[in-house]
Amino acid sequence: MAGVTEAAARYTVAVRALCEFTAKTGDLDLRFTPSPTAQEGIAGHAVVSARRDDDYEREIALSGQWGPLHVRGRADGYDPRNHQLEEVKTYRGDLARMPANHRALHWAQLKVYGHLLCQARGLASVRLALVYFDIGSQKETVLAEQHDAAALRAVFEAHCAAFVGWAEQELAHRTARDAQLAALAFPHPTFRPGQRELAEAMFKASSRSCALLAQAPTGIGKSIGSLFPLLKAAPRHALDKIFFLAAKTSGRQMALDAVTRLRESAPLLPLRTLELTAKSRACEHPDLACHGEACPLARGFYDRLPAARAAALALPLLDRASVRAAALAHDVCPYYLQSELARWADVIVGDYNYYFDFSALLHSLTVQNDWRVAVLVDEAHNMVSRARAMYSADLEHGTLRALKKTAPAALAKPLDRVHRQWLALEKEQDEEYRALAALPEKFMGALQTATTAIGDYLAENPAWFDADVLDFYFQGLHFARLAESFGDHSLFDVTLTTSRAGKRGSTLCLRNIVPAPFLQPRFAAARSVALFSATLSPWNYYADTLGMPADTAWVDVASPFAADQLAVHVASHISTRWQHRDRSLAPIAALMGAQYQRQPGNYLAFFSSFDYMEKAADLFEARHPGVPVWRQARGMDEGARDAFLARFTADGQGIGFAVLGGAFGEGIDLPGARLIGAFVATLGLPQLNPVNEGIRRRMDAMFGAGYDYTYLYPGLQKVVQAAGRVIRTTTDRGTVHLIDDRFGRPEIQALLPAWWRIGPAVS
Structure with missing residues (x-):
């Protein structure tokens, strides 16, 4: 969530993170979501910004101090003529249905920005405006209030006062953690053959702040041979987090076992290690919607979160079972508790998708909070196929046909339009498989209209729930999102199919074949990334397809086997x-x-x-x-x-x-x-x-x-x-x-x- 600046002994926290900690109350409520996609949100902000005058100031960096806290962030925009500071939020549907705790959080962020602006520019007062931009209608709803600087300062200090106790605890944790890590010894009497070479390469990559491709033979102990040097590097290189990412459950378990061995060898080491679990495995009530009126673990989630968070972080290991036990002991959702704990853990073990996927939790938090992270990718020979899957999408015509029979009447027209455009694609095709040189514009337009209509319907009917419609909605959003970045790295193809009943259909696929353009920002966001496996030869195959940085180091660890x-x-x-x-x-x-x-x-x-x-x-x-x-x-x-x-x-x-x-x-x-x-x-x-x-x-x-x-x-x-x-x-x-x-x-x-x-x- 934040970083520690040792020289100033300050705790740095983003405005958004500060307010999410102090101002979120009430239920976990996803009924007003899914919110606009990241691209839609960026586009919406751009539209609002373009409508402002030439002297309108955009993306204003602001910061301030309170005790040991250094609070920083970027306000969306400031109109100097009207002394109006704006925070833009994109949405779709009926704004009146936005949960009250969402609106309260938005105001909290804006008021903190208001104080930081008044302090920076010596303003006696400022007009604060929440600008809600409807992605569908392109209309703005502006909620504005006038605030004097003294009142805003009181709000800022109240948030800081509510957070400072936690921040001081985190400062103490970080200080103790780094002291113990600096003295940490390798937990075995000697390194295995090849293990020291791997560990030295990992440490050097962190020192140089570069990426590493490491081919290291099976059986030398790569999990502990990679974690140990980066833990040793954490104090010297000011690392906030280490992400250990694996393709399979067995790899994640080996990482957890390695951390346990390190903790046993250094019993005073306060190392918070979290295992991330997929929602499908962590959800206690998969048949219930994620809001307080449906799920008991969503009801009052943010009110009970502080106690659950504190109890969880006192545990020696935050694996799936421990997080679940802590969550249920405090009647909160295990899946969303683990997402909160990711802000406070030192080592996070999970699947590749948590950092490399489109909606990756760990990458998003890293960027939002300006974390200095080291990323370890185990069994990295899997990365090409896994990353391709992350940035590919397919749609089944049979699914849409079935959906048309059960979807609400309000969605019949947009779904039928998708169906008709889909039929047109099939009629143009004689062979079983065809790759198109360009995306079919009419089909993509129909799909975009349909997903917007479903999103609007969800927003207007928050109590309504249909798993099949939601599945198609998310698939359509993913498909459309990938279409925005369609290029040489991907193929668009149509495969004709025949059902058991003899009905003709097809599968449409946006098939990523070179994930490099999508992964490069992920590599850039980390201080160091190390990909290791027993099979990473030839290295240029992985460097090319994954988009490894130009200064990526390569090490081929000699085999310990004769x-x-x-x-x-x-x-x-x-x-x-x-x-x-x-x-x-x-x-x-x-x-x-x-x-x-x-x-x-x-x-x-x-x-x-x-x-x-x-x-x-x-x-x-x-x-x-x-x-x-x-x-x-x-x-x-x-x-x-x-x-x-x-x-x-x-x-x-x-x-x-x-x-x-x-x-x-x-x-x-x-x-x-x-x-x-x-x-x-x-x-x-x-x-x-x-x-x-x-x-x-x-x-x-x-x-x-x-x-x-x-x-x-x-x-x-x-x-x-x-x-x-x-x-x-x-x-x-x-x-x-x-x-x-x-x-x-x-x-x-x-x-x-x-x-x-x-x-x-x-x-």
């Missing part, structure tokens, strides 16, 4: 190409059977699809009935995944069949005898289809490496990750069989880990 720990064999007599797969099943079964007969134990066998995997498992079981076999199933939940992994015991034997790139291809730890070998029956290349071919052509035009960037690098990354499950410690020994003749090519082997010693297949 070549004689892992026997790597290439079955160059087998082709796993699609047209050869049925022919490959018998030799694969023979190879796996021979390896198991030589050395019984636990193995994983990876295939390119569930269909291929099932055929291979069926034949292997038929020919080797004495070997235990278990299989990955489609859509396995967490319990089923745990049961699959539980079969890999230290004294167990058998083969687990899995899909490459799935839940068991990375992020699992089966050291020692729990896993002694793997069979990888594929290069992992993405499917050859019109979508991927469109991506290849675009990658070729942008980077001159279409095939490599679309197929080869993503495929081999999955192969190396899967093989990396075998050797987890410096005492492990195992065998990997790479099954495909293409693994024998020098250009393919050059992309595999340098420490591997690759030999031919064994019979």
Whole structure:
């Protein structure tokens, strides 16, 4: 929420953050929202600003002191002729339906700005105006009041007085935290091989305030090897927060375990560590709307928040279970309590989307509060696909057809217009898939009109709730938002579909293929960003597609493993190409059977699809009935995944069949005898289809490496990750069989880990 200035011993807080802490009361109430999008809000502010005279002052930086507090912010605008300070708020719908506590918060912010302006310019009084701008009608509603400087000063001091106790507590926390971090020792007797090199690279990146791509082998302890140096850097580099972002639950848990180990080694360290949980998992009442009349945990939320916040921050670890317990003990919503706690935590562990997505909570708070943050991205080889998904959107025609039958009458006309424009797109298309060179303007206009109409209806009917309409509304907003930034980094395509009933339809997709333009502002907002994984080669692929800064550092941490720990064999007599797969099943079964007969134990066998995997498992079981076999199933939940992994015991034997790139291809730890070998029956290349071919052509035009960037690098990354499950410690020994003749090519082997010693297949 704020930063500490050591030299002045002051606590810096933004005007908005100050008022949100002191002036928010009553219910959590989202009925007046969803508010205009960020782009609509910016556009609305621009419209209001453009209507003002030439001498109108815009974006006025203001600041002031009160005790240990340094309060700062930017007022929207000042009219010197009328001595009027304005705060612009965009909205849609009926302004009269805005909750009273929202309006009170707006006035609180404006009055604080009013005091700071009077103080800065020696004004005896000022006219304050809340300017509410309706995005739909483009009309302004101005609520103005005249205030003298003395009264505004009293308001300012009241807010500061209400906050200063908390600020002093935060100053004390920060001082104690930094003192303990400066003395923090590595929690193990020695660094693992490679771990010190990784830690030094992390610390140097923070020192230089730059980005880092770090390729570091599996099993060296990357979680603690990255967190420790940045915690040590926090006092010296004045870091407010460290964000540890992971692609999967297992990665987040390893980060939490690393923090716990650090805390155990330094019991006096007051380190607040928060785990962020998705709303779908944190919400206690998913069937209720987020307002006090519907949800008991939203009723009086802001009145009970101070006690819940204080109780939570006294806990040693703010993981999902602890936050939920603290929230329910004070009858507040766990999901929104964790969002509040993000303002006060030192280390925040969560998914990639919390910092890199369009509506990312952590990025928004970082920018609003001018935090100095370090961002750690674990298993960063996932970032390209995950970021693409964040900045892609699709719409199903069947969903709209169903919605038209149940939506309120007031929405029938705008939804029907979208439907008609959608039909026009389908009629223009003969082939199953088509990529358009430009966005269809008539369809996008109809979609924009429909989402505006739904937003207006929601605002005018706050008690109304329809999950299907809301889903389409949010999908439409996301689609329209991405359309505003459509360019070479994305594709727009139409895929024709046929339902089970034989009804023709289609899917429209805005498909991001190069997330760089969206991620670059995220990198720029952090003091340092470190992306690390066992598979980040070649580095230019990640630098290009993710938009890494020009001064990004690169480190390739030497493997602590010796070549004689892992026997790597290439079955160059087998082709796993699609047209050869049925022919490959018998030799694969023979190879796996021979390896198991030589050395019984636990193995994983990876295939390119569930269909291929099932055929291979069926034949292997038929020919080797004495070997235990278990299989990955489609859509396995967490319990089923745990049961699959539980079969890999230290004294167990058998083969687990899995899909490459799935839940068991990375992020699992089966050291020692729990896993002694793997069979990888594929290069992992993405499917050859019109979508991927469109991506290849675009990658070729942008980077001159279409095939490599679309197929080869993503495929081999999955192969190396899967093989990396075998050797987890410096005492492990195992065998990997790479099954495909293409693994024998020098250009393919050059992309595999340098420490591997690759030999031919064994019979």
